[in-house]
Each structure stands twice: as structure tokens, then as C-alpha cells.
Amino acid sequence: MKYVDEYRSESAARRYADIIHKTITRSWTLMEICGGQTHTIVKSGLESLLPKEISLVHGPGCPVCVTPLEMIDKAIAIASQPEVIFTSFGDMMRVPGSHIDLLSVKADGGSVRMVYSPLDAVKIAQQNPEKKVVFFAVGFETTAPANAMAVWQAKKLGLKNFSILCSHVLVPPAMEAILSSPENQVQAFLAAGHVCTVMGFEEYIPIAKKYKVPIVVTGFEPVDILQGISMAVKQLEDGRVEVENQYSRSVQREGNQAAQKLLLEVFETTDRAWRGIGEIPLSGYKLRAEYAEFDAENIFDVGAVHAQESSLCIAGIILRGLKKPHECSVFGTECTPEHPVGAPMVSSEGACAAYYHYRKV
Amino acid sequence: MGTVDFSGIRKSVCLDWVPDVKIGEYVIVHVGFAISKVDEEEAQETLKLFEQISGSLDELKYDGSEKSGLR
Numbered sequence: 001m002k003y004v005d006e007y008r009s010e011s012a013a014r015r016y017a018d019i020i021h022k023t024i025t026r027s028w029t030l031m032e033i034c035g036g037q038t039h040t041i042v043k044s045g046l047e048s049l050l051p052k053e054i055s056l057v058h059g060p061g062c063p064v065c066v067t068p069l070e071m072i073d074k075a076i077a078i079a080s081q082p083e084v085i086f087t088s089f090g091d092m093m094r095v096p097g098s099h100i101d102l103l104s105v106k107a108d109g110g111s112v113r114m115v116y117s118p119l120d121a122v123k124i125a126q127q128n129p130e131k132k133v134v135f136f137a138v139g140f141e142t143t144a145p146a147n148a149m150a151v152w153q154a155k156k157l158g159l160k161n162f163s164i165l166c167s168h169v170l171v172p173p174a175m176e177a178i179l180s181s182p183e184n185q186v187q188a189f190l191a192a193g194h195v196c197t198v199m200g201f202e203e204y205i206p207i208a209k210k211y212k213v214p215i216v217v218t219g220f221e222p223v224d225i226l227q228g229i230s231m232a233v234k235q236l237e238d239g240r241v242e243v244e245n246q247y248s249r250s251v252q253r254e255g256n257q258a259a260q261k262l263l264l265e266v267f268e269t270t271d272r273a274w275r276g277i278g279e280i281p282l283s284g285y286k287l288r289a290e291y292a293e294f295d296a297e298n299i300f301d302v303g304a305v306h307a308q309e310s311s312l313c314i315a316g317i318i319l320r321g322l323k324k325p326h327e328c329s330v331f332g333t334e335c336t337p338e339h340p341v342g343a344p345m346v347s348s349e350g351a352c353a354a355y356y357h358y359r360k361v
Numbered sequence: 362m363g364t365v366d367f368s369g370i371r372k373s374v375c376l377d378w379v380p381d382v383k384i385g386e387y388v389i390v391h392v393g394f395a396i397s398k399v400d401e402e403e404a405q406e407t408l409k410l411f412e413q414i415s416g417s418l419d420e421l422k423y424d425g426s427e428k429s430g431l432r
Contacts, residue, residue: 001368012411117393249404259378
């Protein structure tokens with residue numbers, strides 16, 4: 001595909017790796033924010049091209065992985081109600097709740113449907129006026145405008161049987177949480193190219209300045225990532241701290257303002273709990289009061305949910321970049337993509353799934 | 362809404378956020394929404410840069426002993 005294949009060129013990848021080898025004089029730790037980037041790194045074996053002085057730690061940018069267990073248990077409780085059609089992106093279906101997952105609800109006769117777009121869920125609501133249709137709205141800033149559009153359309157259409165279970169999270173507050181932790185090892189970031197396509201990158205400038213970390217907005221193909229790493233290493237070696245944009249074919253400084261406008265019409269920022277990390281102030285979106293009728297948490301009383309985390313899974317430590325997936329005691333044994341113990345083994349963006357599928361450990 | 366061709370697979374995609382997109386241009390699509398138009402000028406600039414670094418490095422001694430492909 002044009003503008004994809006070129007960025008998978010082996011010769012260009014090797015050249016960037018060579019530039020990095022020639023630039024580096026000491027050890028540096030970089031974090032790629034997005035799970036999509038983690039998958040490219042592991043799948044393409046990029047680490048084997050990099051000098052040993054570079055340590056890549058895998059960031060929290062996997063929506064399925066950071067959605068709190070309580071939220072998954074709530075989703076399962078709502079999906080189990082007979083009048084409900086519960087809709088979700090595919091990778092959320094197999095994330096284990098405290099006891100079961102959404103697919104088990106479906107297997108037991110519940111109506112749980114996988115959708116490609118939140119607009120598909122709106123369509124299902126139109127076609128099934130006798131049912132209550134709920135969409136599991138998880139994701140970062142890339143997905144939030146799409147979910148905002150679904151709610152906005154439902155309101156415009158006067159739908160009374162559509163709602164979202166909202167668990168949206170934001171990148172910049174998570175970066176600050178990582179950087180302000182005393183355990184932090186990250187010295188530079190590859191920011192998530194598609195989050196910045198929507199939001200732009202101005203909000204990263206104060207973070208770079210405050211914590212003195214270079215930030216390079218980076219794409220998702222192997223050559224994008226190696227170019228992003230080379231830009232970050234150059235900044236580190238030069239002692240510069242800047243926000244640079246490697247992914248300029250998609251990202252503009254101010255982002256996509258039409259998408260942002262709708263996003264802020266429907267959502268406002270709120271405190272959010274992150275699975276494995278804990279509560280981060282103003283790190284997510286919730287529906288504004290004008291859209292409260294579309295909030296599944298207002299519609300369904302699921303009672304008190306007592307979430308119970310697996311004692312074996314170390315997802316939180318992995319999501320903060322303190323350990324790698326293969327350092328977990330159940331990796332590849334009790335925890336596999338077929339029988340996941342934790343969310344990062346399920347998702348197409350989860351670090352554990354990437355290591356399991358693509359890396360010899 | 363408009364039709365986007367993903368190397369042969371065609372999907373209906375919301376184009377509200379790329380209002381100036383024209384037939385034949387490239388977009389980046391996420392969950393059924395085009396979130397940006399690929400800036401072809403910027404893309405060409407980057408590709409030119411790939412060629413330039415390839416050229417300039419050919420003149421240096423390239424220690425490319427390993428021949429195994431990118432997996």
C-alpha cells in the first residue's frame with residue numbers, strides 16, 4: 001500500500017540503525033508510548049538492529065490494558081442483563097474480568113456483539129428499538145472523537161436506547177505520572193502518532209520542558225520508529241530538549257481541530273483510575289452533563305462491583321516500564337493469548353501478546 | 362461518509378474531519394473515521410530523506426555484515 005510499504009523498507013531501516021550506532025556514546029532509556037509501536041518494534045525485530053546502549057521500555061498506550069478491572073466487571077454485569085445488546089471493539093471481549101469475560105456472557109446466551117466502529121453500535125440501536133444498546137467506549141484521544149460522534153448522532157437521532165460505558169484515558173497525564181515517579185527510568189519518549197494526529201503536539205511542550213525529556217512524535221512503521229529513535233537519541237546526545245515531529249505526513253502541530261471540537265462538545269476531563277497504575281488526576285474523559293442520558297453508568301444499576309485482580313499478573317509493573325513481559329512468572333505458561341491471565345496478553349496492542357507472538361525468549 | 366479503498370477492501374468511512382479531501386487522496390482511518398489526510402508533500406520529503414541518507418552512507422564504510430532480513 002502506498003505510504004505504508006516505503007516505511008517498511010529494510011535498507012532504510014538499516015541506514016537509520018546505522019545512524020543511531022554512529023550517534024550514540026552512552027546508555028539511554030526510551031519509552032514508546034503506544035502499544036501499536038511496541039508491536040512494530042517486537043514484530044520487526046528492531047531491537048536487534050539497535051545498539052545495546054538503547055533500552056526501549058514499553059509504555060501504557062494499550063487501552064484494553066489500562067481499563068480498570070472494575071470497569072470490565074461492570075461491562076460484564078451490564079452485558080448479562082436480558083434487555084441489553086452489549087457492543088464493543090473485539091479485543092475487549094476476551095479481557096478477563098474478576099470471574100469471566102464478555103465472550104463467556106455471549107456463550108451463555110447474552111447478546112454481546114463485536115463492532116468495527118462506534119457508529120455500528122448506533123445503527124444497532126436504531127434497528128433494535130426494543131433493546132438497550134450499550135457501547136464500551138474505551139480508548140485514548142485517537143478513539144475519543146469517534147465515540148463522541150456516536151453519542152452526538154444518537155442525541156441528534158433522538159435515540160433513547162443507546163448509551164456508552166465510558167472509560168476514556170489521556171496520554172499526557174500518564175506521561176507525567178511516569179516521569180514524576182521516583183522509579184522512573186525514561187529519558188525520552190516516542191509520542192503516539194495517531195493520538196497526536198487528533199490532538200496535535202502543543203500539550204507536550206510543557207512536559208518536555210518541565211521534566212527535561214525529549215519527545216518525538218512518531219509513526220508506526222519500522223522506518224518511522226527507527227527515525228523517531230534516531231531523532232530522540234540525537235537530542236539526548238546534543239543535550240537538547242525539544243518536541244519534534246517525525247510523523248509529519250499525518251500530524252500537524254494543532255492536530256485535527258474539527259475532531260477536537262466535537263470531542264470537547266461531548267466529553268470533559270475527569271480523574272480516572274488506570275489498571276496497574278492507579279488513579280491519575282484529570283487523565284480521562286467523561287460525558288458532559290448535557291449528555292448524561294447516554295451514560296450507561298446512570299442507566300444501569302449494577303450494584304457494588306468487587307473487583308479481584310489476579311495475584312499472578314504483573315501488568316502494572318510492565319505498563320510502567322519496570323519489567324519486561326518475559327520476566328513475569330506466568331508468561332507463556334499459565335498466561336497465553338488463548339487463556340490470558342492479564343489484559344496485555346489479550347490485546348493487539350498489549351506488550352505481553354507482542355512478546356508471545358513475535359519474540360523468542 | 363465516503364468509500365476508502367484499503368488495498369482492495371472497500372469500506373464506508375466518516376470523512377467529516379477531513380472536509381477538504383478529494384477523490385484519489387490518501388487518508389488515515391481509525392475505527393471508521395478518517396482522522397487525517399496524508400500530507401503527500403511531507404511524505405515525499407521524508408522519502409527523499411531516506412534516499413539521501415542512503416546515498417551519504419554509501420560513501421562511509423558500512424558495517425552491514427548481518428544479512429538476515431527484518432522479521
